[in-house]
Amino acid sequence: MEEIEAVYENGVFKPLRKPHLRDHEKVVIVIKERVVTGKFLQRLEKLSKTLPKFENPSRLIEEGRR
Template sequence: MEEIIEAIYEDGVLKPLKKPHLRDHAKVRIKIIEIDLDELLDSMVIRKVEGIDYKRLKEAYYESL
């Protein structure tokens, strides 16, 4: 089975943004693909606009999760 799940890395732990379809104690392989700001904005369907603090926008996005 293959499933792509976004996660947040916080305090040394990867935290999935949605529950994976796994049984307890399942062994998995993880491929880390860091999302850059442009990809993040695209995934949020937000277009770049002059005058927006994109760093703060990114922080607000992660705080809301």
């Protein structure tokens, strides 16, 4: 099994990298929505710059469990 990102243009799926397939080989394509988008990552990066930094986040998690 191989997972390859593709772009759908004008009724054709175009892989973003060369798949390991022979010409005319039949495959099954499973369509998954992209959950994490570039816009989301940009917002996350911007937000992370405004939040305070913690020296030992693992310690805070353990304290929160007690």
